[in-house]
Amino acid sequence: MEQSPLTRVIRTRTDLTNEMEHSGPLFLTSSFCFDNAEDMRAAFADETDDNIYSRFSNPNVQEFVDRICILEGAAAGFATASGMSAVFASLMALLKQGDHVLSCNAVFGSTHSLLTKILPRYGIEFSYINTTNTSSWEAAVRANTKMLYLETPTNPGLDIVDLEFAGNFTRKHGILLNVDNCFATPIGQRPIDYGADLVVHSATKWIDGQGRVLGGVVVGKKNLIDEIYAFCRSTGPALSPFNAWILSKSLETLDVRMERHCSNALYIAQQLENHPRISSLKYPFLPSHPQYEIARKQMKNGGGIVCFDLKGGLEAGKTFLDKLKTLSLTANLGDTRSIASHPASTTHAKLSDAERQEVDITPGLIRISVGLEHRDDILQDILQALDA
Numbered sequence: 001m002e003q004s005p006l007t008r009v010i011r012t013r014t015d016l017t018n019e020m021e022h023s024g025p026l027f028l029t030s031s032f033c034f035d036n037a038e039d040m041r042a043a044f045a046d047e048t049d050d051n052i053y054s055r056f057s058n059p060n061v062q063e064f065v066d067r068i069c070i071l072e073g074a075a076a077g078f079a080t081a082s083g084m085s086a087v088f089a090s091l092m093a094l095l096k097q098g099d100h101v102l103s104c105n106a107v108f109g110s111t112h113s114l115l116t117k118i119l120p121r122y123g124i125e126f127s128y129i130n131t132t133n134t135s136s137w138e139a140a141v142r143a144n145t146k147m148l149y150l151e152t153p154t155n156p157g158l159d160i161v162d163l164e165f166a167g168n169f170t171r172k173h174g175i176l177l178n179v180d181n182c183f184a185t186p187i188g189q190r191p192i193d194y195g196a197d198l199v200v201h202s203a204t205k206w207i208d209g210q211g212r213v214l215g216g217v218v219v220g221k222k223n224l225i226d227e228i229y230a231f232c233r234s235t236g237p238a239l240s241p242f243n244a245w246i247l248s249k250s251l252e253t254l255d256v257r258m259e260r261h262c263s264n265a266l267y268i269a270q271q272l273e274n275h276p277r278i279s280s281l282k283y284p285f286l287p288s289h290p291q292y293e294i295a296r297k298q299m300k301n302g303g304g305i306v307c308f309d310l311k312g313g314l315e316a317g318k319t320f321l322d323k324l325k326t327l328s329l330t331a332n333l334g335d336t337r338s339i340a341s342h343p344a345s346t347t348h349a350k351l352s353d354a355e356r357q358e359v360d361i362t363p364g365l366i367r368i369s370v371g372l373e374h375r376d377d378i379l380q381d382i383l384q385a386l387d388a
């Protein structure tokens with residue numbers, strides 16, 4: 001019987017030494033030695049998979065990639081220094097001047113900048129499609145459309161995109177499906193099971209899970225990863241071995257951490273749903289979520305993020321943050337420590353009201369990244385800040 005992914009992730013080890021450390025050693029080296037000229041020639045000719053230089057590959061980085069591939073059900077992958085370098089590589093390595101990308105309208109802020117400001121300078125066009133109105137997607141496809149890029153659940157609105165629909169849609173049109181799976185993590189959902197060609201992650205979030213390091217990874221079909229590898233080998237967004245070592249260790253506890261993050265988040269969502277100061281609350285596994293049925297179909301849990309809209313808009317949002325005593329005010333998410341953020345005054349402050357409306361960010365929207373503290377301590381802090 002084949003071992004479960006959980007066991008394989010925990011037991012997978014990449015090791016060049018014959019040492020007996022139980023925890024994988026750290027290969028903090030920029031390059032690797034060869035015994036002779038012929039071995040070195042063969043490595044450079046891609047006849048072996050010997051490590052040459054840590055911009056190309058490194059045992060700690062490979063261990064992290066191997067483990068993510070097990071969790072996502074992917075054939076191959078490449079790890080990068082941040083989530084954004086993974087997103088960038090997954091687009092730039094596969095697209096060229098004259099190509100067109102479809103993207104759901106609610107994407108991470110820097111991904112939005114990449115699509116709207118950077119890629120157009122290289123002649124790569126994009127169109128936004130409505131995340132939840134899938135019947136409108138058909139009309140957006142052009143002869144030069146090469147990729148559909150999406151996030152689900154979206155940040156910070158927690159909209160759910162139907163991955164089964166997206167997989168059938170991209171297959172029918174012969175375009176690539178590229179999914180940012182950062183919010184769900186591979187524990188919560190596996191886009192490749194629905195036909196995704198590529199999956200990208202910011203490992204900085206739930207995968208590290210302890211707010212320590214930046215990292216990113218792109219996994220998917222071998223032929224696509226080969227192109228992404230060639231692009232990254234020459235452009236240099238490599239993940240540091242130390243960060244890879246941290247992230248690889250983190251994967252050993254991802255399953256058990258997500259179980260608690262998600263049960264805490266569901267509890268917080270249930271307790272706050274009918275609070276008089278809250279006009280609406282979203283959590284993918286509450287029946288009140290507009291895409292609840294889709295969430296139940298494609299996700300194993302509802303994730304660790306809860307969003308709600310405060311009555312009183314922008315000022316109410318800032319007051320709420322100021323009154324919190326336990327939750328952190330910080331730009332990260334996916335930490336052991338619960339975090340509150342107010343997109344309208346921070347991450348999305350530069351957008352116009354109309355642009356914010358388009359991605360469902362209301363002035364009073366609060367995003368809670370639910371941590372691993374006792375669920376009642378998290379709830380009490382939120383309740384006292386709401387009442388203040």
Ligand SMILES: *Cc1c(COP(=O)(O)O)cnc(C)c1O
Binds near residue numbers: 083087155203204
């Ligand atoms: C944070 C984030 C990114 C970018 O990741 P970094 O590691 O900060 O570069 C991309 N996508 C989503 C959904 C994110 O939350």
